[in-house]
Structures are given as structure tokens and as C-alpha cells.
Amino acid sequence: MSFGKRVTLKDVGLEAGVSISTVSLALRNDSRLPEKTIKHVQHVAAELGYAPDPWLASLSSYRKSEVTGERNTTIAVLANWQTKDGWRENPTINKYYTGAKRMAEKLGYKVEEFWIQENGGEARTQSILYNRGIKGVLLLPLPPDVYEMDFDFSKFSVVQVGRTLSWPIVNTVTHNHYGAMQFTGYFLRNMGYRRIGLAVPAKENKLHRSTWLASYLAKQHDFPSNMVKVPVHKPEKLLKGPFLKWLKENRCDVVISNDPTLYDYMVDAGIRVPEDVGFSCLCMEEAEEMSGIHMKSEIVGSHAISLLHMLMMSGQRGCPEDPMTQLIEGAWHLGKTLAMKNHNIHALA
Structure with a gap:
């Protein structure tokens, strides 16, 4: 094999002396195969440096969900404010939402808002999302003085935009x-x-x-x-x-x-x-x-959806053992409320 060529299932099968389907089953530890065959194929795969193609794995997951009827293109946007549109009074959250919705539509999702109070509380909202087959949840920033939620995210891929939720701990995209x-x-x-x-x-x-x-x-x-x-x-x-x-x-x-x-x-x-x-x-x-x-808040919202999409495609549900926080940089704008007192701006004082 030439340098740089991706090792395929066919390559592993030829080296191990088995069919492609046997290689596929062995790499999934399928119980229909003898333990000896599974270990042999996995050893050969490791020796050759085999790794699954992420694009094919994603496509396989997509096709499987279509067959089983599991795929749902709705992303739930959760708001936990005292009034249904309370969050809309905050210009930053509005821009989060605008950027998130635009990216969701670009990726083929539809966005649906869920006001937790209107749906009878957190447990009831959780049940509604689960029964509707919704897999992805984007959590909007919480209102002032609220830092925790009694929401079971174990059945959903979830990302919060803006770092306001302290517990439970979920993946986050926010400003730096x-x-x-x-x-x-x-x-x-x-x-x-x-x-x-x-x-x-x-x-x-x-x-x-x-x-x-x-x-x-x-x-x-x-x-x-x-x-x-x-x-x-x-x-x-x-x-x-x-x-x-x-x-x-x-x-x-x-x-x-x-x-x-x-x-x-x-x-x-x-x-x-x-x-x-x-x-x-x-x-x-x-x-x-x-x-x-x-701040570029729309960019923060769009990145939150990109992360959520990745979690959904890879089947990562619930609160992660190793949560991540993506920080989005703002941009310096000189404007007109500052004056240049030191004209040699490139030299540190």
C-alpha cells in the first residue's frame, strides 16, 4: 500500500483472510462470530492502522436512523424565563437565537421554541421532547439569579449558549x-x-x-x-x-x-x-x-448549533463526563470614545 492511503475494510479482510462483512462484524464485537476470529481481525486491523472513515460512519448512522424512524430534524430551543418572551428583551440573547436559527436551517434542521413554564415545568417539558423524538436541545441563557435546572438531559444532545447554567454541567459555547x-x-x-x-x-x-x-x-x-x-x-x-x-x-x-x-x-x-x-x-x-x-453574538449562536449537530450525529447524549467550553473571541473596535495618547501604539509601555 502507498504512503498516505487510508486502510479500508477490504485491506483488513485481505490481510486477515476473511470477507469484508466478517471484518465489519469483528470490529463491532458481534457475538455471531467466534471470539478467536474477532481477536484475529482486530489484531490485523490494529497492525495495519485501520481507522473508520468519519464521513461514512456519519452516513451509516443517518441511514440507520432513517430505517428505524429515529431521525428527527427538530432542534428544541429551551427558554426558562418567567415570561414566554422575557429573553427577547435581551439584545445579546436575540442575536444568539438569530445566529443559531440561521445555522440550524443551513444544516437542514427546523428550530422550535419551548417555554418551560408554559409546558408545565422542567419534567413535563423533558417528557414532551422525548415523546416527540427530539434529540437536540439548545439551551438559551437563564434569567438573572438562576444558575441551576432540574432537567434530565440524559436522552438529549445538549449545548448551552452563553455560560449561565452551573448545574447540571453541559457543553457550552460562549464569549471569551x-x-x-x-x-x-x-x-x-x-x-x-x-x-x-x-x-x-x-x-x-x-x-x-x-x-x-x-x-x-x-x-x-x-x-x-x-x-x-x-x-x-x-x-x-x-x-x-x-x-x-x-x-x-x-x-x-x-x-x-x-x-x-x-x-x-x-x-x-x-x-x-x-x-x-x-x-x-x-x-x-x-x-x-x-x-x-x-461581541459577535450571532457567531456564538451559530457555533453552538454546529457543536450540537456534531453531538447529535455522533450519538452523544446527556451531560458529558468531559464537558467542553468553546470560547468565541470578540473583535477590538477603536470607535470614537477613546483618544490616542501614545502614537507609538505598536510598542509596549
């Missing part, structure tokens, strides 16, 4: 919030800012597993001596008065936040942005005039 803060700190430092302040509400910080705060403090640890380590402003709610007091006391030359309302607070107080103080937003949905990180 830690990386977003690292990018932000890097660019602000190279633009010449020296008093970089972070203002985020405590609830939002907790929602994102404190990744913004951890990343900011890690960045502060690397600050040179000519930079000031500004204390974090982390109240329960970002109110105008306390925020402006913190800003004045610490003489920040730039503020990082997830809440663009702080920009309005500064402008209303007569602070010129970016001439007096710069502003960088951690999670912009639209890259327009404001500076900061463009």
Missing part, C-alpha cells in the same frame, strides 16, 4: 470574556492610558463567573510602575452619583465597563469623552461610534 478584558487592557495601555478603571455591577460580574474581574486584576499585576492600580467599582447597581464620585476620587483617564450608560453619565456631568476621560465598552452588539469589544 476573559480574553475581551485582556485585549482591552492591552490596547488601552498602548494607547497611552495610565489610570485605567473598571466599573461593573456585582450581578453581571457573577453572571460571567467573575472573568472580567479576574482578567482585569491579572492585567493590573503586569502594570509597570508608571501606571496606577485603580480600585474596581463593583456595586450592586451602577448608579450615577456613586460612579461619578469613584471616577473623580481615582482620577481615571479611561473607564472600562459592560454598561454604556456610564458614557451618558459622564457626558451629562460635563465630562468630555474622550478628551477628558476615555470610555471602552466590554460587550458591544453593534460596532459603531463607541469604542471597545464587538
Whole structure:
């Protein structure tokens, strides 16, 4: 055999002196074959370096499901908010859904929304999905202060978009919030800012597993001596008065936040942005005039469906023993709320 040629069932059969069908049965440990034959064929296959073709395996699985009537092209989108359309008030979740739906349709799936409260709770919703033969579940972000679900995912392939569910642990696709803060700190430092302040509400910080705060403090640890380590402003709610007091006391030359309302607070107080103080937003949905990180939430939603499709095709159901989290990078957008204080942006301070 030539170098690089994939070893086939036929190759294994010729070497082992058996038929292709016998090779296929032996590699599946089929009890219809003698144990001696199974071990012989498997030994030959290992010696030749045989590995199944993933495309053929997927096609075989598809054909089998068609014959047995198991295939269902519906992906259930689960929402666990107090009202049916509560999640639609969140622009990020809306974009998750838009990206997910577009990718699902591209892959040949139809998307159906299931509001858990409307269906009589988690156990009842689970039963409905199972009885309808639905195999794939996309879990939308949970509402604030909700971190757990009493939902048995064992019969479904499941992916959550956005990392809000703490238990049970499922595969996740979300933004790289830690990386977003690292990018932000890097660019602000190279633009010449020296008093970089972070203002985020405590609830939002907790929602994102404190990744913004951890990343900011890690960045502060690397600050040179000519930079000031500004204390974090982390109240329960970002109110105008306390925020402006913190800003004045610490003489920040730039503020990082997830809440663009702080920009309005500064402008209303007569602070010129970016001439007096710069502003960088951690999670912009639209890259327009404001500076900061463009989140690309539709991309996150589409990747969540791609992962879910892979799990469904490979028959992986329930909560994984080795859960994965895919992090989608945001993009830096200079915008108009930051000023270049250091024109040699390519050189570290």
C-alpha cells in the first residue's frame, strides 16, 4: 500500500483472510462470530492502522436512523424565563437565537421554541421532547439569579449558549470574556492610558463567573510602575452619583465597563469623552461610534448549533463526563470614545 492511503475494510479482510462483512462484524464485537476470529481481525486491523472513515460512519448512522424512524430534524430551543418572551428583551440573547436559527436551517434542521413554564415545568417539558423524538436541545441563557435546572438531559444532545447554567454541567459555547478584558487592557495601555478603571455591577460580574474581574486584576499585576492600580467599582447597581464620585476620587483617564450608560453619565456631568476621560465598552452588539469589544453574538449562536449537530450525529447524549467550553473571541473596535495618547501604539509601555 502507498504512503498516505487510508486502510479500508477490504485491506483488513485481505490481510486477515476473511470477507469484508466478517471484518465489519469483528470490529463491532458481534457475538455471531467466534471470539478467536474477532481477536484475529482486530489484531490485523490494529497492525495495519485501520481507522473508520468519519464521513461514512456519519452516513451509516443517518441511514440507520432513517430505517428505524429515529431521525428527527427538530432542534428544541429551551427558554426558562418567567415570561414566554422575557429573553427577547435581551439584545445579546436575540442575536444568539438569530445566529443559531440561521445555522440550524443551513444544516437542514427546523428550530422550535419551548417555554418551560408554559409546558408545565422542567419534567413535563423533558417528557414532551422525548415523546416527540427530539434529540437536540439548545439551551438559551437563564434569567438573572438562576444558575441551576432540574432537567434530565440524559436522552438529549445538549449545548448551552452563553455560560449561565452551573448545574447540571453541559457543553457550552460562549464569549471569551476573559480574553475581551485582556485585549482591552492591552490596547488601552498602548494607547497611552495610565489610570485605567473598571466599573461593573456585582450581578453581571457573577453572571460571567467573575472573568472580567479576574482578567482585569491579572492585567493590573503586569502594570509597570508608571501606571496606577485603580480600585474596581463593583456595586450592586451602577448608579450615577456613586460612579461619578469613584471616577473623580481615582482620577481615571479611561473607564472600562459592560454598561454604556456610564458614557451618558459622564457626558451629562460635563465630562468630555474622550478628551477628558476615555470610555471602552466590554460587550458591544453593534460596532459603531463607541469604542471597545464587538461581541459577535450571532457567531456564538451559530457555533453552538454546529457543536450540537456534531453531538447529535455522533450519538452523544446527556451531560458529558468531559464537558467542553468553546470560547468565541470578540473583535477590538477603536470607535470614537477613546483618544490616542501614545502614537507609538505598536510598542509596549
